Amino acid sequence: MVSVGSRALSLRKNRVTSVTELTLDVVDSHCILGEKKRKMGRKPFKKDGGRGGNCNYENSSGGMGDDNVKDKKFQKDKDSSTSLSSFIRKQVDPETSKYFLDIATVLEGTEIDLEERGVICGNALGEARGKEVELANDYIISHTMQILLEGCSLDHLCGFLRSCSKSFANIALDRSGSHVAETALKSLAMHLEDTENYSLVEDTLSTICKEIVANPVDIMCSCHGSHVLRSLLCLCKGAPLDSEFHHTKSSTTLADRLNLRSYRREDIGHTQESFPDLLNSLVSGIISSPGKDLRTIRANQYSSMVLQTCLKLIAGYEEQLLHLVPILLGCKAGNAVKGNWIQAADVQNILRSVEEMAFSRLMEVILEVAPDPLYIELFTKVFRNSLFEMSSHQCGNFVVQALISQMRSQDQMSIVWEELGGKFKDLLEMGMHGVVASLIAASQRLNTHESKCSQALSSAVCLENESPRCIVPRILYLDNYFNSADKLNWNWPNGSKIHVMGSLILQSIFSFPSEFIHAFLSSITSLEENQVLNTSKDPSGARVIEAFLNSNSSTKHKRKLVVKLRGHFGELSFHQSGSFTVEKCFNVSSLSMREAIVSELSSVQTELSKTKHGPYLLRKLDVEGFARYPEQWKSKQSSKESVYKEYIADFGSKNTDLSRSGNFIVGHGQKARPENLKEMRKEIDTRLTSSSGTPFLAHQGPVAKMKKSGHKRPFEKADGTNKKSKKAW
Structure with missing residues (x-):
């Protein structure tokens, strides 16, 4: 004892x-403790990285590039006596x-x-x-x-x-x-x-x-x-x-x-x-x-x-931020009383500091949390007229991304566009894809310059005398294209992974109104069958296909792409990212195409049910119901289409395109309410799939008061991102 x-x-x-x-x-x-000591969360000794070792670098930014860079100055500062x-x-x-x-x-x-x-x-x-x-x-x-x-x-x-x-x-x-x-x-x-x-x-x-x-x-x-x-x-x-x-x-x-x-x-x-x-x-x-x-x-x-x-x-604590942030910026304390936090003498010091890795990351957070008065002062006094120079710097470009993502007004967007709007090609060639992606996302968020962003991006990858069909492939493989010695004869690189930032850029583009992105719609629908299949199998590429199928382009355009996957839906469903694409294709397809999709899944039902995501997809598309009672399955699908059209006829605007009813897309001039439409579609599917014979909406109150089902995919987060293969970019 x-x-x-x-x-x-x-x-x-x-x-x-x-x-x-x-x-x-x-x-x-020490031996008795053995493996159990690892439960304390301690990492073993390492020479490079981790809190348990002599680490010279720890990722804390949130930037959009490669953070595996050592800065010798950091080690020098750390070792100071x-x-x-x-x-x-x-x-x-x-x-x-x-x-x-x-x-x-x-x-x-x-x-x-x-x-x-x-x-x-x-x-x-x-x-x-x-x-x-x-x-x-x-x-x-x-x-x-x-x-x-x-x-x-x-x-x-x-x-x-x-x-x-x-x-x-x-x-x-x-x-x-x-x-x-x-x-x-x-x-x-x-x-x-x-x-x-x-x-x-x-x-x-x-x-x-x-x-x-x-x-x-x-x-x-x-x-x-x-x-x-x-x-x-x-x-x-x-x-x-x-x-x-x-x-x-x-x-x-x-x-x-x-x-x-x-x-x-x-x-x-x-x-x-x-x-x-x-x-x-x-x-x-x-x-x-x-x-x-x-x-x-x-x-x-x-x-x-x-x-x-x-x-x-x-x-969110404005008073405290207005007091502390100027101190971090190295500004004089007395300026805060006047509301004039940054003086001309401070500007060059801040710009020089932004080129240091540690301070650039700090500046990113400062821009994210800065109250409006301080953000405006940083925007106008410090960064204006220096945006392209900063965007060309390996650390400064992350600060520009943060500045753009926090823009408050369309006027600020106009100022940024004057400096960066004509530099898309230069930025992409330098590998500063994040700046372009942030600018396009800000354009969408502020509802301004969408057409200009679309034109600038297409011009950056496609010459005037070239066919627009090359636009999407070149953005999907950004680095591969821009690193090519012979860009005019560049071809689709089979076997290569799709560029993550290129995927994100295209996702933002397809969220623009369709009248601004005709060249991109033409390009993606011009992809060959094997290119569409390869793109759908890649996790980043599948996101692009889904973004296109979720866009407000016409159903005709979408079905033109879906047809190219015919015969491959069974193969695609085995990929976790591809299963999302199969479901999106099903939602925008005609009744005959839906039948073809489910028929392909039915032939691989046993194997697909053994995968992690397979049971959900099989249940969502009611593949078992199709295999047992194909005529009843067709009747239910027809009933859904009829209810969708009746709903749009009753609640849609005069400009609503009924041919897009499968996607519940509202007409121009009317603000869409995606949450209500999504829940409405879920409710329709649930009612028509249930075994009871009660007509849909027979005893329901107003549509707007309908209770949300709260059903989510078992392998999908609440924000719509996949836990493993589909990270929250």
């Missing part, structure tokens, strides 16, 4: 422990080391009920009093400390954090200690589920925040400390510690910029109790305290990530 508690250490005083015995004990205990970096870690004495390794054996080796486990964890943490830093920073014992912090009561957890609050930074800066610090914060977040714990948690966090604000630079500029500090900020906000505020993904930011997500950052609420006063004081202390070190923290990749998190968490 292992002694645990205050007497445990004294019981071992008479025991003679040699260096060899101690080493063997440590090795044995500071007061905390001179901290010398003490060795854990042998008696204490053996005690905690024995505790780990007890907790890992046998089944213990929760109450007894909590007592053991609490007693062990009591023995750690005054030695928290040494224990947390020990590579092996730190794993045990994480187990103790997860299993102890709130009182013991807060006692541990208050006891080591003055040394919390030294723990957070260590490779092993940072994991202990984060485990403690995650445990605090778990206890917040009980509102009675709010006051105790707030007092504990307040103690830690005061110590960090006293000297935030060291912890901000550390790979490990930066991660812990961002977790602390999220905890004060009430946001999950693994939320997008903490780990900004490129796909998430890109989805926002290209109108693929329907909410802004300030619309995201917190999921647990928050501490607004603590958050405000911590953010203000982090941003305002550095003083002369401001240039250092802006140019350091890890501190830049902390500043980005600060800004995201206070998005």
